[in-house]
Amino acid sequence: MLKINNLSKSYGLKKAVNKISFEVNQGEIFGFLGPNGAGKTTTIKMIVGLLKPDEGKILINGFDNQINILDAKGQFCYVPDNPEVFEKITGYDYLQFICDVFKIPNKEREERINYYLEKLLLKNDINSYISGYSHGMKQKIVLIGSLIVNPKILIFDEPMVGLDPKAQHTVKELLAQHCSKGNSVFFSTHVLEVAEKVCDRVAIINNGEIIALGTLDEIRKSIGKDESLENIFLELTEK
Amino acid sequence: MTDFLTTFRFLLKQNLSFHYFFNRLKNDKKYRNMSIIIILVFLFCIPSYAVFIGLFRELFISFQTAHLGSLYLVMAIILSVFLIIFFSFFQIISYFYFSDDVKILTPMPIKPSHYLLSKFFVIYIWELLISMFTVLPFFIIYAVYENIYFYQWIMMIISFVLLPIIPLVVIAIITVVLMSLTNIFKSKDALRMASYILLFVSLVFFQYKIYDVLLTMPEDPEKQLEFGQNLVNNSTFFLEKFSAYYPITKFIEFAVSGSFFESLLSTSIFILLCIGFVYLLSIVLQSIFMKSYLKEQNNRTTKKKKIRTNKKTGVGNVGLSIAKIDFLTLLRVPIYAFNTLSVVILIPVLLIVFSNLMSGGNGEIEELLNLYKNNRDIFWLSVALILTIFSIMNPIASTTFSREGKTNWIMRSLPISAKDHIWGRLLTPLITQVVFMIVMLIIIIFTLAQKGSNISTDIVYGIITFLLAFISSLPLLFISIIIDLKRPMLKWENPQQPVKQNMNVLIAIVVGIIYGTLMYLLYTLLKQFLEIDLIIIIFFIVNISLAYFAYNILYSKFEKSLVVMD
């Protein structure tokens, strides 16, 4: 579904991402973990076409995102770590815009929009300008904008930050639901419990390099200790 | 008192600081270029300003010969009151209720009445600056021609400085009281709309009045004098009434024409009166401002809860959908609307005003008309060129990506084809352009018709001019988008930055000037071998090909450029 090969990116002399490779399979929730400044956001930006890689290849559902740019973009929806949205339109206008872009038929729109608005409790504010939204509400409207599309793969950068516990719970549920339909999710996070609970597989990145990859059991086996993800994370990123 | 002074200094620095201005001038190249342009525009306006001053002087002489010099000052006072009513009402609402610094200042340990008073004085200083160019000339003309004494000069200047205070206080009190009783302006948008409409209506009205007077003006200079005196006599009744109901005029009369003691005394009373009014304002602000402010804020939050029940559907077409967001944002961010959309209203209004002011006596009109009839083709060709160049002066296209700022990730990561992107971004500037061109052409045609030109011929010329200007603006708009695609300004905090401090706007203007020069050269070259009809056809062909090339460059670079935009 998502295939990263030998991907690198430097900012000046600093190597933010250094020759990383991994793959996200169909129907899988993939967690991308790592300490601050590890290179998670940089990797995600390269995947969604906001940053040009120095080297390496990214295939999204088979489309190279540097050659078939438009086709590749058609496979995913992206939610950034800091979701700034057009301020002077209503949340509803924003969702309609996303539906227009992904050519979702009018009949289905209302249904899907209503479903997710109810799930994430945003119904009351949908007709006010986004400039009046709180941080969490902006996060929600962008999340809804990605979910209504029902893309092959959802790409989230820290989706849980800023959400209240109930919304976090709902998002976890929705992600599982998304995957059960044969789609995939790729997201970065600091919240290890979330990763532990929902992810089928994880990759841990540190200083731009992948230091662990696989299911939790596989990772546990490779370091030879049966510990919680938190301890594994701390141990691996310590070095 | 000290917190009043600190907030006042702070606000003043924000609003008009020369120190800040010169510092930027020294260190910021973009800013310097902008300032030079602004200064050039100002210089450009000086001649017409001089014409106005000349008119004021003539008027005074009419008054003087009728021995009604002091009534002339009443006119200046009326003008001042008028300006205050028009400008300060909206300024007070937006400074007091809609400005972000109130939000910052309210929780601070500063008395609301103190920072509001400092805001009030910032408005007052603006008012004073405006009066310097509009009201002060009246005073100076009066002083010079009446040959007043030195002490009268001093008292007159003091009175001039004090003049705006009392009406401003009254309006501020009315505003605050009104806002505390009802919520007249539910939002900034409503306020802005109302102020635009009012400004527009008043401009048109004034224009009409001036034109009316000028039309009835006889040609014979001697009769003109008589006419002026009649005008004076007709207005004395009104002016006397006004000065009776507005006693402040008396202070000024004494200040400029009384004996030393009369002048000193009346000015001192005037000063005390102003202090009293400001004190009154502070009391009013102290007692009811907070209530009205909270009410206003509250209204804004409750407004959010409204849910529209009617189901809308999307636009359907991606390009249109992009254009919709672009246009709504442009409309709803005041600074954008003012810098881009208002041009469509303001420039035509200026055109009307100037075309009427500039046309002198009837003999001149005939000459001008003959000149026009003999050079019709060149006239319309230049109109087309000017309209085209105006299209690139409008920063809509050259800031299309910059204006997105931090939200740029949305458009960049969505699967939107280059074609949809381009058309979506082209639509708003193009429509603005088309409306602007049509309005301008209609005004030109009507002005010409009014002066006795043949309207049906002019309409045909106007249509061809429109088509040519429309086609020629396309390549320029594409180039503007290319410029902003290549070097957008995405990191900004204040929406003013991407339109006001964006080098791309300036680059686009330079491109427009180069384009204009090239077109002019092409014209002078072709003129030597070809008929005008053929030249126009060649212009069409050249511009269509330019548009085609520019579009292709834009199209081929688009998707790759989006990736490396940051």
Ligand SMILES: Nc1ncnc2c1ncn2[C@@H]1O[C@H](COP(=O)(O)OP(=O)(O)OP(=O)(O)O)[C@@H](O)[C@H]1O
């Ligand atoms: N625009 C930039 N210019 C220079 N260096 C950058 C830039 N963006 C990121 N970096 C550097 O690249 C490295 C990786 O940053 P990145 O944002 O990918 O980290 P992250 O894993 O997302 O961290 P966090 O968990 O804090 O979000 C960091 O060392 C950072 O300093």
Ligand SMILES: [Mg+2]
């Ligand atoms: Mg990050």
